[in-house]
Amino acid sequence: MARVRLKNLTKHFGDVVAVDDVTLDIADREFLTLLGPSGCGKTTLLNMIAGLESPTAGEVWFDDRNVTAVPPERRDIAMVFQTYALYPHMSVFDNVAFGLKMRGVPAEDRKRLVLEASKTMEIEHLLDRKPRALSGGQRQRVALARAIVRDPGVFLLDEPLSNLDAQLRVVMRTELKRLHGELEMTFVYVTHDQAESLILSDRIVVMKDGQIQQIGTPESIYDSPANTFVAGFVGSPPINLLNGTLEQSAGGAWRVVAEGYACGVAASMIERMEPPEGQEVFLGVRAEDIEVGAGPTSDRSTSEAPDSVSDHSWSVARASVVVREPMGSDLYLTVAVGGSNVKVRTRPDVRFDRGDSVNLFFDPEKLHLFDGESGTSLTLDI
Amino acid sequence: MTVLRPSFFMSRTRDFLPLVLNLPAVILLLAFIAYPIGISFWMSLHRYNLRRPDQVYFHGLENYATILASSEFWNALWISLYFTFMAVLLVIVIAMAIALLLHESFRGRGVVRALLLIPWAIPGVVNGLMWVGLLGDYGAFNAMLEDTVAAVNYLFGINIVYTGMASPFVALNAAIGAHVWRSVPFACIIFLAAIQAIPTEQYRAARVDGATSWNRFRFITLPWLYHAVLVVAIFETMNGFRAFDLIYALTGGGPGDATHVIAWQTYKEAFARLDFGGANAYSYLITLITMTLAIIYIRLLYRRGLVQG
Numbered sequence: 038m039a040r041v042r043l044k045n046l047t048k049h050f051g052d053v054v055a056v057d058d059v060t061l062d063i064a065d066r067e068f069l070t071l072l073g074p075s076g077c078g079k080t081t082l083l084n085m086i087a088g089l090e091s092p093t094a095g096e097v098w099f100d101d102r103n104v105t106a107v108p109p110e111r112r113d114i115a116m117v118f119q120t121y122a123l124y125p126h127m128s129v130f131d132n133v134a135f136g137l138k139m140r141g142v143p144a145e146d147r148k149r150l151v152l153e154a155s156k157t158m159e160i161e162h163l164l165d166r167k168p169r170a171l172s173g174g175q176r177q178r179v180a181l182a183r184a185i186v187r188d189p190g191v192f193l194l195d196e197p198l199s200n201l202d203a204q205l206r207v208v209m210r211t212e213l214k215r216l217h218g219e220l221e222m223t224f225v226y227v228t229h230d231q232a233e234s235l236i237l238s239d240r241i242v243v244m245k246d247g248q249i250q251q252i253g254t255p256e257s258i259y260d261s262p263a264n265t266f267v268a269g270f271v272g273s274p275p276i277n278l279l280n281g282t283l284e285q286s287a288g289g290a291w292r293v294v295a296e297g298y299a300c301g302v303a304a305s306m307i308e309r310m311e312p313p314e315g316q317e318v319f320l321g322v323r324a325e326d327i328e329v330g331a332g333p334t335s336d337r338s339t340s341e342a343p344d345s346v347s348d349h350s351w352s353v354a355r356a357s358v359v360v361r362e363p364m365g366s367d368l369y370l371t372v373a374v375g376g377s378n379v380k381v382r383t384r385p386d387v388r389f390d391r392g393d394s395v396n397l398f399f400d401p402e403k404l405h406l407f408d409g410e411s412g413t414s415l416t417l418d419i
Numbered sequence: 420m421t422v423l424r425p426s427f428f429m430s431r432t433r434d435f436l437p438l439v440l441n442l443p444a445v446i447l448l449l450a451f452i453a454y455p456i457g458i459s460f461w462m463s464l465h466r467y468n469l470r471r472p473d474q475v476y477f478h479g480l481e482n483y484a485t486i487l488a489s490s491e492f493w494n495a496l497w498i499s500l501y502f503t504f505m506a507v508l509l510v511i512v513i514a515m516a517i518a519l520l521l522h523e524s525f526r527g528r529g530v531v532r533a534l535l536l537i538p539w540a541i542p543g544v545v546n547g548l549m550w551v552g553l554l555g556d557y558g559a560f561n562a563m564l565e566d567t568v569a570a571v572n573y574l575f576g577i578n579i580v581y582t583g584m585a586s587p588f589v590a591l592n593a594a595i596g597a598h599v600w601r602s603v604p605f606a607c608i609i610f611l612a613a614i615q616a617i618p619t620e621q622y623r624a625a626r627v628d629g630a631t632s633w634n635r636f637r638f639i640t641l642p643w644l645y646h647a648v649l650v651v652a653i654f655e656t657m658n659g660f661r662a663f664d665l666i667y668a669l670t671g672g673g674p675g676d677a678t679h680v681i682a683w684q685t686y687k688e689a690f691a692r693l694d695f696g697g698a699n700a701y702s703y704l705i706t707l708i709t710m711t712l713a714i715i716y717i718r719l720l721y722r723r724g725l726v727q728g
Contacts, residue, residue: 089623110629122624126642135638136628183628 039099039113039190039223040065041086046095048081048247055081057247058095068217068224070234073244074270079227080195082244086225087193088112099190110139112191115184119196121176123168123183129155130164133183140187154186157219174205178212185220192222198233210236231271235259243267261405265412268321268405274369274380277327279320280409293320293406297356297375303401317409324382326403329370329389330396358393372397463699470693482700492701494676495684496708502595502680503659509599510655511648514606519640521607522614532611539604547668550597554584554669564589587677590670594678597669598662606651613647614640649720656716657709681705 041063048056056078063069071079084090086097088109096105104112115136123132130151137147155161158178168176177197184192197213198206214237217224228234234241235255243250243258243266251263262268268276281295283302291302300320359378360371363385370381372395379397389395406415466478486492521532541549553560561583568581584590617640625635663682670678672687679687682705689698 084623087623087627089626109627114627116624116627118620118624120618120620122618122620124621124624124639124642126645127638135625135630139625139629139631139634183624 041191041223041225042098043082043086044096044098046082046085046097047093048078048085048090049093054247056085056092059247059249061242061249061252063223063225064239066221066223068226068237068239070226070228070238070241071244072228072231072234072241072270073250074229077244078247079229079244081247083193083195083225083227086191087114087116113189114191114193115187115189116193117180117184117195117197119199121168121180121197121200123176123179125168127167128164129160129166129168129171129179132168132179133164133186136183136187150186151182154182157185157216158182173201174209177201177205177209181212181216185216185222189222192220192224194224194226196228197226199228199230206233213237232273235271241271243270245270261414261416262321263414265319265321265407268407268414272323274324274382276321276323276405277379278407279322279374279377279379281318281320283316283318293318295375298397300399300404301401302404302406318415319407319409319412320399321405321407322379322399323403324369324380326400327379327381327383328398328400329372329381329383329387330398331394356395356397358389358391358395361390370395459699459702462695463703465696467696467699468692468694482696483704486697486700486704491676491679491684492681492704495679495681498591498677498679499660499681502591502598502662503656505592505595506598506602506659506662507652507655509595510602510606511651513599514603514651515610515644515648517603518607518610518614519636521611535604535607537604538601541601543601543662543664544668546597546601547665550593550600550665550669554593556583584670585674587674590674590677594662594666594669598659598665601665602655602658606655609647609651610644613644617643645720649716653713653716656712660705660709660712681708 041061043059043061043063046056046059046061047054059078059082071082073079081090085092088097088104088107092105096103098104099112109116124135127135133151133154134147137150142150151164152161155164158181160175160178160182163171163175163179168179171179177200180197194213198209201209210233213226217237226234226237235258238255240252240254241258242252245266251258251267253261258267258271262271262276265278269278279293279295279298281293281298281300284292284294286292293300293302356372356374356379358370359373360369362369362371366385368383368385368387370383370387370389372379372381374397381397404416407413408415463482464477464479465475466481467475517535521528521535538546552558555561565581565583568579571577572579582589584593621639621643622635625639630638660680661682662680663686666672666678666680666683667686672679672683681701685698685701685705688694688701
C-alpha cells in the first residue's frame with residue numbers, strides 16, 4: 038500500500054531531456070498506466086520511481102516519505118521487466134525466493150511465501166525448473182511471482198506483455214487485472230500499447246517527449262483527447278484528423294470547410310469555444326463515429342443517412358472508397374476525402390467496395406476540434 | 420521416400436561431388452595434422468636416438484615405461500602442475516578483476532583496453548628476455564626485490580638471504596609471473612566479452628531484489644561467467660603445460676632443475692639427448708595430461724548443470 042507522488046521530476050541524459058518536469062499523484066491501490074511511443078520517457082520515469090535512475094531534479098514521495106535518494110531495495114517496490122530478467126542459472130524457486138533471501142528472510146518463511154506466490158501465479162508445478170525450460174507465458178508468471186512474493190507497496194511493470202505473442206498477451210492482460218484486484222498494491226504500468234492501457238488502467242498518463250500530454254480515465258482519454266497527439270495515439274484505428282477552416286454560413290451555423298468536405302459543428306461546441314472566423318483547425322472524428330451512405334454516382338445503395346443527422350452535421354462530397362477491409366465483426370473502409378484518407382468502421386453487411394462513390398456522415402456529438410497550429414483541443418476545458 | 424528413383428549416374432554424382440570438392444581440405448588436414456600426429460606416435464614407440472642412428476627399432480611402450488620410472492619425469496610433472504595451477508588461478512583472478520574494471524565506463528577506457536593487448540602481442544621468447552632484463556642481476560625489479568628483502572630484514576631483525584634468480588623459489592615464481600603477465604590479456608578479453616553479454620536488466624532486477632554489490636557479483640556476474648571461466652581454465656591449463664619459450668629465454672630450465680617444466684624436459688630429451696623416441700613419448704604424455712584435465716573441467720561443469728549439452 039502506498040501513494041506515490043512525483044514532484045517536478047526531471048531527467049537529463051547529457052543534452053537529451055528524457056523526462057521534463059513531471060508532477061503526478063498516484064493514489065494508493067490505483068492502476069496507473071504510463072502510455073506513450075518509444076522514447077517518450079515513460080520507462081525513465083518508471084526507473085526513477087524504482088530508484089534505478091536518479092532524477093536530475095525533482096522529488097519522489099512514497100506516502101509521507103521522500104524516497105528520492107533511497108536506493109531501490111529500500112523503497113518497498115517490486116518490478117517486472119520487459120525481458121522478465123529471470124536469473125537463468127537459478128531454479129524457478131530460487132528466482133522467486135531471491136529477493137527474500139537477499140533480505141535475510143529465514144529459509145522456512147521463504148519456502149512458505151514462495152509457495153503462496155506460486156499458487157497465486159499457478160506455477161507450483163514449475164518450481165524445480167530452470168527459466169530456459171519455460172515458455173514465454175510461464176516465464177512471465179515467474180517474473181510476476183518474483184515481484185509479488187515480497188508483498189511490495191508499489192508494483193512497477195515495464196512493458197511486461199510486449200515479449201508475448203498476441204494470444205498470450207490477451208490471457209496475461211486478464212491475469213494482470215485479476216492480480217490487481219486481489220493484491221492491495223499500487224500498480225504503475227508502462228506500455229506503448231494503447232489497447233492495454235485502456236483495458237487495464239484506472240487512469241492513464243499519456244506522454245510524449247518527456248512531457249505529460251494528458252492524465253485521465255480511459256474513457257476521458259478516449260472521448261475527450263487533450264490534443265491531436267493523444268487523439269491519434271489512443272484508439273484503434275487511429276482517429277481521423279482532417280484539416281480545415283472554420284466558417285460561418287449565412288444562416289449563422291458554423292462549419293469546418295476544406296477541399297472535398299464541409300462539416301457542420303454543433304451549436305453547443307460553438308458556445309464553448311468562440312472560434313474566430315477563418316481559424317485553421319483539425320477536425321477529429323473516430324472511425325466508429327462515421328456513417329457511410331451512397332454517394333451521388335453510386336448505384337449501390339445499402340445505407341441511408343441516419344435520422345439523427347440533420348443538415349448542419351454532415352457531410353462529405355466527392356469521397357470514394359480506396360480499401361475495403363472486412364474484419365469479421367466489423368468492416369473497415371478507407372475513404373479518400375479531398376487530399377486525405379478517412380478510416381470508417383461500419384457494419385460488415387455494408388457492400389461498398391473499392392472505387393465506389395460515397396457520402397460520409399459524422400456524428401455531431403462525437404466530433405473533436407483541435408487548434409490548427411498547436412493541436413490542442415478547442416472543445417475540451419483544461 | 421520419393422517415388423522417382425534417381426538414375427545410377429545421378430546418385431553417383433551426388434555421392435562423389437561433395438567428396439571431390441572437399442578433397443583439397445582433407446588432403447591438407449591429413450598432410451599437416453594427421454600425418455605428424457601419427458608419425459610422432461609411431462616414433463614414440465621406437466628406440467630412436469640420433470646418437471645411435473643405426474639402432475632404430477620398434478620396442479613398444481618401453482619409452483613410456485622408462486619415462487614413468489624416471490624421477491626426472493615426476494619432478495618435471497610436479498613443477499608443471501604447480502606452474503599451471505598457479506598460472507590458471509592468477510590469470511583467472513587478475514583477468515576477471517581487470518575485466519570488471521574495464522567494464523565500468525571512465526575517461527580513456529578505449530585506450531586502456533587497447534594497451535591491455537600489448538602483452539598478448541609479445542612473443543614468448545621476447546617476453547622471457549624482457550623479464551630477464553627486469554629480474555636479472557642489474558634489473559630494476561631485482562633491485563626493488565633486493566631492497567624490499569633488506570628492509571624486511573632490518574625491520575623485523577631477521578636475516579633472509581635474497582639471491583635473485585639464483586634462488587629456485589624466485590626463479591620458478593618469476594617464470595609464473597611472466598607467464599601470467601602475458602596470458603592475462605587474452606583471458607581478460609574473454610571475460611570482458613562475457614560480462615558485456617550480461618543483460619543490464621539482470622542487475623536492475625537484482626538491485627530491486629535487494630542484492631548488494633557483492634551479492635550481485637556472486638549471484639549474477641559469476642554464474643554468467645562460468646562458461647568464460649571454463650574456456651579460460653582449459654586454455655590456460657594447456658598453455659601452462661606447454662610453456663616452453665618463456666622458460667627457455669628466462670631461466671633456461673634452471674637454477675638446477677627448478678624450472679624443468681614438462682615441455683622443457685621434452686625439449687631436453689629431443690635436442691640435448693637426441694632421444695627422439697623418448698621426446699615423442701613425452702609429447703604424448705603432455706597431450707594425455709592436458710586432455711585429461713580438460714575432460715575433468717568439462718565433466719565438473721556438466722555435473723553442476725552449468726553447461727548445457
